[in-house]
Amino acid sequence: MISISKLLCDLDAESDGLRYAAAEESSKPQITESKQRRPVVVWNMTQQCNLYCSHCYAGACDEPAPEELSTDEGKYLLEQLSDFGVPVVLFSGGEPLVREDLAELVAYATDLGIRPVLSTNGTLLTRERARELKEAGLKYAGVSVDGLEARNDEFRGEEGAFQAAVRGIEACLDVGLKTGLRYTITKYNDADLEGIIDLLTDVGVDRFCFYHLDYGGRGAEIVDADLTPEEKREAVETLCDLTREYHDRGEEIETLLVGNYADAGFLVEYARRELGEAQAKEVEAYLRQNGGDPTGERVADVDPTGDVHLNQFWQNYTVGNVRERTFGEIWTDESDPVLRKLRNRTEYLTGRCADCQYKEICRGGSPLRSQTVNDDLFAPDPQCYLSDEEIGIVTAD
Numbered sequence: 001m002i003s004i005s006k007l008l009c010d011l012d013a014e015s016d017g018l019r020y021a022a023a024e025e026s027s028k029p030q031i032t033e034s035k036q037r038r039p040v041v042v043w044n045m046t047q048q049c050n051l052y053c054s055h056c057y058a059g060a061c062d063e064p065a066p067e068e069l070s071t072d073e074g075k076y077l078l079e080q081l082s083d084f085g086v087p088v089v090l091f092s093g094g095e096p097l098v099r100e101d102l103a104e105l106v107a108y109a110t111d112l113g114i115r116p117v118l119s120t121n122g123t124l125l126t127r128e129r130a131r132e133l134k135e136a137g138l139k140y141a142g143v144s145v146d147g148l149e150a151r152n153d154e155f156r157g158e159e160g161a162f163q164a165a166v167r168g169i170e171a172c173l174d175v176g177l178k179t180g181l182r183y184t185i186t187k188y189n190d191a192d193l194e195g196i197i198d199l200l201t202d203v204g205v206d207r208f209c210f211y212h213l214d215y216g217g218r219g220a221e222i223v224d225a226d227l228t229p230e231e232k233r234e235a236v237e238t239l240c241d242l243t244r245e246y247h248d249r250g251e252e253i254e255t256l257l258v259g260n261y262a263d264a265g266f267l268v269e270y271a272r273r274e275l276g277e278a279q280a281k282e283v284e285a286y287l288r289q290n291g292g293d294p295t296g297e298r299v300a301d302v303d304p305t306g307d308v309h310l311n312q313f314w315q316n317y318t319v320g321n322v323r324e325r326t327f328g329e330i331w332t333d334e335s336d337p338v339l340r341k342l343r344n345r346t347e348y349l350t351g352r353c354a355d356c357q358y359k360e361i362c363r364g365g366s367p368l369r370s371q372t373v374n375d376d377l378f379a380p381d382p383q384c385y386l387s388d389e390e391i392g393i394v395t396a397d
Contacts, residue, residue, distance in 0.1 A: 110137025
C-alpha cells in the first residue's frame with residue numbers, strides 16, 4: 001500500500017511505523033514501532049460468499065471449499081503466524097462473515113498479539129455482529145464498494161448490495177469500529193470515483209483504499225475491463241488532487257493506493273511538479289522505506305485449505321501448506337525458485353524496468369499482471385503508465 005495522504009499531505013496514520021519506519025514522526029498509536037520484518041498475512045478463511053463479484057480474485061462461490069481449515073486448525077494457523085512474528089492478519093474470503101467462528105478466531109488472534117483486521121463486502125454486517133467483532137478485538141473493517149448503487153450491484157451480482165454495504169459501514173461506525181472503504185477501479189466504474197469519495201464523507205468514513213485490478217481468479221477473466229495505462233494515470237492523478245483538496249478543507253481522509261507500484265514513481269513526479277523538489281525527495285525517501293511491490297516478501301496469503309501463496313491475488317501458485325509445515329518454515333524456504341527470484345527481483349527485471357530510475361521503489365510492479373499478459377514474471381507490468389522520460393531511460397530534448 002502507498003499512502004497518498006501521508007506522502008502529499010503529511011497525514012499521520014497508525015501504519016507509519018509499519019510502512020515507512022516513521023513511527024517517531026507520528027502522533028497516532030502505531031501498529032508497530034519499526035518497519036515490518038514479517039509479512040502481513042491475508043487469510044482467505046472460506047471460499048463461500050453471498051455475492052458473486054466479477055473481479056473476485058479468490059473465485060468465491062456459494063459453497064465452502066472442500067476441507068476448509070476448521071476452527072481448531074485456524075487457531076493453529078494463528079499460533080504459527082504469532083510464532084513467526086506476523087504483525088497483522090487480514091480475515092478475508094469469500095465472505096468471512098459467513099463463518100460462525102469468525103469472532104472466536106479474531107479473539108484468538110488478539111490474544112496471540114496479532115492485529116486482526118477484516119475484509120468484507122459489508123452486506124452481512126449488523127450492529128450486533130460489528131459489536132461482537134469489536135469486543136473480540138477487531139481493529140479495522142475494510143468494506144468493498146465498487147461504484148455507486150447501480151454499478152456496484154451489477155458488478156457484485158446482487159440487487160441491493162450497495163445499500164446493504166452502506167448499512168454495514170454505518171453499523172461499524174455506530175459501535176466505534178474503525179472502518180474504511182475499498183474500491184477496485186475498472187472501465188465499469190471509473191466514472192464513479194468522485195462519487196465514491198463523496199460517499200466517504202457522507203457516511204463518515206475516513207479511510208479509502210483505491211485498488212488497481214490484478215489479474216487473478218475472476219479478475220483474470222476481465223482483463224479487458226481494466227483501464228488503459230493512460231486512463232489509470234488520469235484516475236490516480238484525480239485521486240491525488242482530491243485527497244489534497246479534502247485535506248485543505250480539513251477532511252483528513254487517509255487515502256491509499258494498492259496493487260500498482262508505478263504509483264510510487266508517479267507520486268515522486270507529482271510531488272516534484274505540484275509541491276517542489278524538496279517534497280519530491282522526501283516522498284521518494286519514504287517510498288524507499290516502503291520497498292516497492294510486496295509480493296513474496298511483505299505480504300502473504302493462506303487460502304481456505306491452508307495453501308500458502310505469494311500474495312492474495314495469486315491463488316494459482318502455491319509454496320506449501322500449513323497442514324504439512326508451519327507457515328514460518330514455508331516462508332523462509334527459498335528452495336522455491338519463484339520465491340527466491342522475487343526476493344531478488346531487481347536482478348531479473350527486463351525491458352524498460354531494468355533501467356528505470358524508480359525500480360527500487362516499484363520493483364517491477366505486479367508480477368502476476370506481467371505473468372498473465374507477457375508470460376514472464378519479470379517483464380514490465382502492462383499497467384505501468386510512466387513515460388520513458390519520467391523513468392529516466394530517455395532525456396528531454
